[in-house]
Amino acid sequence: MARSTSNSTATSASGLVAALYRPLPSHVRPVVKALVYGLGVVPGFYALYLGLTDQLGADPVKTLERILGLWSLRFLVIGLAITPLRRFGGPNLVRYRRAIGLLAFFYAVAHVTVYVWLDQALMFEPIVKDIIKRPFITVGMLAFLILVPLAITSNNAMIKRVGGAVWQKLHKLVYVACAAAALHFTMLIKSWSFEPALYAALVVALLGWRAVDAFNKRRARGASSTF
Amino acid sequence: MVTDNPDRLRYADVTPRSVYLSRRELMISGASGLAAAVAMPGRAGAAGLSAAASSFSTSEPQTRKQDATTYNNFYEFGTDKADPSRNSGSFKPTPWTLEIGGLVAKPVTLSLDDVMKAAALEERIYRLRCVEAWSMVIPWIGIPLSALLAKVEPLGSAKYVALETIVRPSEMPGQKGLFQPLPWPYVEGLRIDEARHPLTIMALGMYGEVLPNQNGAPMRLVVPWKYGFKSIKSIVKISFTEMPPPTSWNISAPREYGFYSNVNPEIDHPRWSQATERRIGEGSGLTAKRRPTLMFNGYAEQVASLYSGMDLKANY
Numbered sequence: 088m089a090r091s092t093s094n095s096t097a098t099s100a101s102g103l104v105a106a107l108y109r110p111l112p113s114h115v116r117p118v119v120k121a122l123v124y125g126l127g128v129v130p131g132f133y134a135l136y137l138g139l140t141d142q143l144g145a146d147p148v149k150t151l152e153r154i155l156g157l158w159s160l161r162f163l164v165i166g167l168a169i170t171p172l173r174r175f176g177g178p179n180l181v182r183y184r185r186a187i188g189l190l191a192f193f194y195a196v197a198h199v200t201v202y203v204w205l206d207q208a209l210m211f212e213p214i215v216k217d218i219i220k221r222p223f224i225t226v227g228m229l230a231f232l233i234l235v236p237l238a239i240t241s242n243n244a245m246i247k248r249v250g251g252a253v254w255q256k257l258h259k260l261v262y263v264a265c266a267a268a269a270l271h272f273t274m275l276i277k278s279w280s281f282e283p284a285l286y287a288a289l290v291v292a293l294l295g296w297r298a299v300d301a302f303n304k305r306r307a308r309g310a311s312s313t314f
Numbered sequence: 315m316v317t318d319n320p321d322r323l324r325y326a327d328v329t330p331r332s333v334y335l336s337r338r339e340l341m342i343s344g345a346s347g348l349a350a351a352v353a354m355p356g357r358a359g360a361a362g363l364s365a366a367a368s369s370f371s372t373s374e375p376q377t378r379k380q381d382a383t384t385y386n387n388f389y390e391f392g393t394d395k396a397d398p399s400r401n402s403g404s405f406k407p408t409p410w411t412l413e414i415g416g417l418v419a420k421p422v423t424l425s426l427d428d429v430m431k432a433a434a435l436e437e438r439i440y441r442l443r444c445v446e447a448w449s450m451v452i453p454w455i456g457i458p459l460s461a462l463l464a465k466v467e468p469l470g471s472a473k474y475v476a477l478e479t480i481v482r483p484s485e486m487p488g489q490k491g492l493f494q495p496l497p498w499p500y501v502e503g504l505r506i507d508e509a510r511h512p513l514t515i516m517a518l519g520m521y522g523e524v525l526p527n528q529n530g531a532p533m534r535l536v537v538p539w540k541y542g543f544k545s546i547k548s549i550v551k552i553s554f555t556e557m558p559p560p561t562s563w564n565i566s567a568p569r570e571y572g573f574y575s576n577v578n579p580e581i582d583h584p585r586w587s588q589a590t591e592r593r594i595g596e597g598s599g600l601t602a603k604r605r606p607t608l609m610f611n612g613y614a615e616q617v618a619s620l621y622s623g624m625d626l627k628a629n630y
Contacts, residue, residue, distance in 0.1 A: 141599045144396065145378075145385030146448055146592065148602055205600055213587055221585055275585065277446075278495035278566060280393040 108178050116182065123183050127190040130158050131197055152201045156227075159194035160272060160286055162187050163265045167293040174300075185241050188261070192238040195231050223274035230267035233260050262297070265290050363435060363519040365455040370513060371439035372612075377450035379521045381594050387444070388528055388547055389495050390479065390486040397488070398528035405485045407531035407548070412462075416476070416553030419467035426532050430518060433461035437522075438515055438536070443577045443611045445541035449591045454536050455519035460510040468506070468554045475509040476559030477502045477535060478551040496562050502546035503559035503573065504537065505620075513538055513616055516549075539613040541575045572630035576621070577611035581630050 111119060134154040137143050143150040166187040173179045207214050217224045237258055239245065246254050269290040273283040388398035391405075412429055415421035424432075439453045463475065479500040483489040489498050508514065517536045518525060525531040530547025537544050543563050553559075563571035570584055579589045590604040597603050610617050621629075 138600045143599075145381035145594045146395075146602075147599050148592065149448070151600065208604060213589065217587065220582070221587075223585055276393070277563075278389070278393065279493055280495055281493045284493065 110179075110182075120183065120186055123186040124190070127162070127186065128193060131155060131194060148201065148205045152198060152206055155194050155198040155201060156272070159191050159198055160268050162191035162194060163261070163268055164286065164289050164293065166191060166261070167265055167290070171293060171296055189238060189241055192234045195234050199228075199231055223271055226267050226274065227271035230264045230271060233264040233267070237261055237264070262294055266294060361524045362522060363455045363524055365435040365437040365519070365522075368436045368438050370616075371437065371453075372441060372451060373439075374441065374451045375596075376439065376453055377593075377595050382450055382452050382520065383526050383528060385594065386529060387446075387542070388488075388530065390488045390498070390500065390548070391528065392488045393495050399526075401487050402527035405482070405527040405531070407525075407527060410532050410550075412533065412550060412552065414462065414466045414552045416555055417469040417472035418554050419469060422465050424462070424465075429457070429462065429516065429533060432465065433457035435518070436515075438513075438517075438538075440513075440536060440538040441611050442536075442538065442542055442545075443591060443607065445543055445571070445575070445583060445588075447586050447588065447591050447607075448594055449607075449611075450594050453521055454515065454517040455522070456515035456517035456533075456536065458512055459514045459516050459535065460512070462516055462552070463506075463509060466554070471556050472554035473506055474555045474558055475504050475506060476551075476553045476555050477504075477546045477549050478553075479546055480548045480550045496566055499550075500546060500562045501559065502535070502544055502561050503555075504544075505558075506554075507620055508537070508617075511617060511620065513613060539577055539610040539617045541577060543571070544575050574621075574626075574629050576617075576626065576630075577607065578609060578626060578630070579607040580609075581627060 131154075134143070134151055138147045138151045141147070166184055169180050169184050169187070173181065203209060203214060207217075218228050219225070237260060240249055240254060240257065249257065269283075269287045273287050276283050384399040385395045386398055387393075387395060388402070391398040391401040408426060410426040412424045412426075413421070414424065435455055435457060437453055437455050439451060441449060442452050443449045479498075480486075481489060481499045488495070504514070515536050517530070517534050518532065520526075520529060525534065530545075530549075533549055534547040535545045535549065544561075558573055561571070561573060563575075564573060577588075582588050588607055591607045592602055592604050595602075596605070608614070
């Protein structure tokens with residue numbers, strides 16, 4: 088009896104884990120996706136609410152700008168982590184990657200909007216000067232500009248129009264955007280501190296893994312064609 | 315967040331003292347005999363400071379005390395601008411000793427009380443411009459630094475003054491751990507004529523009270539025409555030197571921070587423009603506007619002559 092009890096516990100536990108890996112039924116998927124979008128924008132709107140009610144401290148514009156930029160970087164890192172997570176035996180979340188990427192873009196747009204509108208008060212000349220003269224803003228703007236075509240092509244119609252192979256290549260640009268975004272964060276801090284270093288390390292690890300993986304695959308392919 | 319009332323935050327409006335202040339037993343009566351002295355509560359308000367008004371003060375609206383004491387840089391307590399107020403609770407600013415030495419005839423070691431009594435306390439309401447392009451207006455209380463420097467008879471060879479912050483990792487969390495943003499101690503320096511300039515003060519209080527830990531207790535420099543990082547906090551040592559002394563941010567990034575670091579809207583920091591600044595608390599919340607930064611932070615009339623004939627672009 089005791090034996091069968093422990094058996095059934097084990098089964099239900101492993102069943103739960105297995106459920107994580109099983110693709111969701113098609114009628115549930117849209118709900119989960121909507122949930123990802125819905126929850127994803129919460130930190131941004133909450134920060135805006137705090138800003139409008141004077142709860143963002145002494146320099147609310149700067150703080151809001153930072154929060155939005157940081158969430159953009161966070162979603163970029165999450166997006167980068169989806170493939171390695173699956174490859175290392177984790178659940179396959181690739182179906183949600185579009186949502187994650189678009190959330191990163193949403194925060195990037197909000198971040199740039201706060202910079203241009205609230206921080207710089209739409210003064211065109213200082214903004215252009217900033218972008219040209221300040222390396223950290225140049226790099227940040229580069230990351231943002233890369234995300235624009237990726238966001239525009241993030242729908243099925245565009246994938247069809249551009250063609251799968253080209254689309255795949257185009258979207259590899261997200262690696263450059265991630266590196267630029269992490270660099271942007273590191274460069275704007277006056278000295279070494281933990282948070283930018285953490286994000287830089289995560290991006291280096293996630294991109295580094297891809298580089299090694301691609302190298303190994305190419306070698307394996309080379310080896311099989313020789314023999 | 316409205317700050318358009320210049321009469322805000324007078325002594326009468328001082329909010330109840332926070333817990334850490336009440337622990338301190340500082341009774342100061344340095345300003346005795348001054349006509350304009352503002353009377354402060356006695357024993358119960360032990361942290362209060364009375365000071366004479368000064369003609370150097372600006373009449374611009376003052377920054378909220380809440381903002382000036384919770385949003386600042388003091389890397390010894392962490393690199394976030396909320397860290398100093400959050401992490402400075404266990405710092406003990408008393409007892410304190412200040413050494414003044416180097417190229418002098420008679421070096422001295424002063425207690426906090428000695429410093430308080432070195433000259434009559436004055437309230438100086440100064441603009442403060444951070445190198446990060448934000449600014450505040452803060453009512454400091456202090457004494458001219460020159461009054462302290464006069465105690466030691468500097469030698470003829472002395473041309474600069476070096477200042478040093480305390481190193482106390484047990485009470486300053488930013489000074490321990492894996493990520494140390496700067497080498498300690500934090501060091502700063504001035505040319506002697508800058509150090510003796512009447513605008514340069516050793517601040518002992520702000521907003522009618524002794525300095526809170528997060529703002530550099532128990533004594534800090536205030537040099538209002540230079541970027542904020544020149545106004546070194548929690549000072550334990552002043553030395554006269556012949557050569558320009560090393561300064562922390564200059565060591566850390568020489569291209570970004572020069573020895574002089576005078577506020578100058580025409581010389582950009584490599585990472586941000588210095589042409590404009592955001593006055594903390596001005597406007598309301600998210601609609602805070604930028605304002606143009608003034609040469610020498612608006613103190614050109616008093617200090618420009620210190621630099622006449624100098625290339626300010628080369629000596630940034």
